[in-house]
Amino acid sequence: MTRFEEKRKCAEGDTLVAELRTRAKALGFSSLGIAPANARPDLPEKLDLALASGWHAEMDWMEETRGRRKSPQALWSDVRSVVMVGANYGPDGNPMYRLADPALANVSVYAQMRDYHDVIKGRLKDLAGLLARRTGAEVKVFVDTAPVMEKPLAQAAGLGWQGKHTVLLSRDAGSWLFLGAIFTSADLPASAPESEKCGTCTKCLDICPTNAFPAPFRLDARKCLAYYSVEHKGQIPREFRGPMGNRVFGCDDCLAVCPWNKFASATNDAKLAAREKIRDARLSDMLALDDKRFRDFFAQTPVKRLGSARFLRNCLVAAGNSGDRTHLPAIAHHLIHESALVRGMAVWALRRLADSGEADAERAKSLATEPDPEVRAEWTR
Structure with missing residues (x-):
């Protein structure tokens, strides 16, 4: 390929990415970035450590999908690039205040609205269709529906960084970002990855009522109230009943306390807005x-x-x-x-x-x- 052809290819790629960003914004996504499929060679080691430590508790599907979860190529051998998008679902106010009123049935912020899988997947298919038409490449869409390690890939795509609470943090959305992924066989221009910006802050670790973080950036589901109230199928273990307080679905403590959060009508998207009857139940x-x-x-x-x-x-x-x-x-x-x-x-x-x-x-x-x-x-x- 000549230097002229390389420049033309780069220009075409930049134009396509700009078009994707414009379309993503029109669809309600607050951020878009692109990562090479091989951007995170450290994922197998991180996954193996978590599974060997038993941090997945009774979520056996994580062990069962270990092989495909380790890398995008393990899930689909033809993938060259991963387009990551984020949708801001931030609440109007700090949900921590609701924990002080035992008369309330406290539901995690993400569950107060329409299921994000249903909302985002249709929009993601629209965006993937545009990508397929422009490139002629194959595309596959994932919204927490396959063994994809979305958060590390989102960091590689520049959407944010994984905080010490393991949740993706964004400059604009704080801890409140739904993620979606488009795998494609097209070779797209990569975004600059985001670096970790938590510094010395440990608020998310310190506030956990059950000490579910064995170390920064590591979460042990066997001590997590969100796990027990959402994923666990048996009785709530006795040692976690008191700490649950009035949390009846999920736990937002480590998300809500983060200094990067903003609480001021983060989204105008009615489908990603809290339903008052659930928020105030x-x-x-x-x-x-x-x-x-x-x-x-x-x-x-x-x-x-x-x-x-x-x-x-x-x-x-x-x-x-x-x-x-x-x-x-x-x-x-x-x-x-x-x-x-x-x-x-x-x-x-x-x-x-x-x-x-x-x-x-x-x-x-x-x-x-x-x-x-x-x-x-x-x-x-």
């Missing part, structure tokens, strides 16, 4: 949801995927932490719920709020018919 109302009303209330949000039984499990933990005896009738009602998860947490919540006479009466009725050993164990502890 009362714990008493959540305890009264049956399965149908749960599905209706959380329609099209990440919370719906949790299922009503696990959500009630979390709400009963919040009730037990509330100190509010007005929840006792709802708690007692759930002692006969069809799910052992719900019954077990109802036992724990009742024993936290009821006096000894009330608890003994419910205990006698429950143990007379309770078949589940874990629920029975909650009464006898």
Whole structure:
């Protein structure tokens, strides 16, 4: 290739990237960057360390997809470039303030709105279509739907850097950035990678109520409240029930405390804005949801995927932490719920709020018919 041809190819590449950026902005993405597919040769070592340390807890899919997760080429051998996009979903105000009101059912910021997988994937396909038309190259779109290590690739693409809490941080969005990836066989001009800018700050590590960070930039899911309230399928371990407070889905503490955050209507995108009825949900109302009303209330949000039984499990933990005896009738009602998860947490919540006479009466009725050993164990502890 002659020098003239090289210059022309570079100019064409820059023009294409500019067109992609313009289209991405029109689609509602706040940032776009490009990384070579081989930009992070350190990923296999990092992944192996996390899995060997057991930090993935019971998320067996991480181990099962280890081989494909290690690099973009392991997932698709023809990939040459990775286009990373970010969508700012920042809240209007600091969600930490909601933890002080035990009457609220605190849902993580990202889950207060329409499921980002549904919102972003269609937009990403639009952008990928433009890329395919302009280059004739193959494209594949991923929004947390395949074993892609999005955060390291986003850092390589210049969207931000992984903070000490392991979440991607952005100058503009702070900790509140949804990510999407387009793998392509096209060889695109790479963006400058972003360098880590956390300095000596450890606020995100210090605020964690369960000490889930064994070291900066490392998260142990076995101690993480977000993991237990969203991914965990069993009873909440006893040592984490008190620290859960009124968190009924996820935990934003390490994100919200970061000094890079901005709280001022970060997005005008209605589909990525919090639904007030979820943001301001009362714990008493959540305890009264049956399965149908749960599905209706959380329609099209990440919370719906949790299922009503696990959500009630979390709400009963919040009730037990509330100190509010007005929840006792709802708690007692759930002692006969069809799910052992719900019954077990109802036992724990009742024993936290009821006096000894009330608890003994419910205990006698429950143990007379309770078949589940874990629920029975909650009464006898």
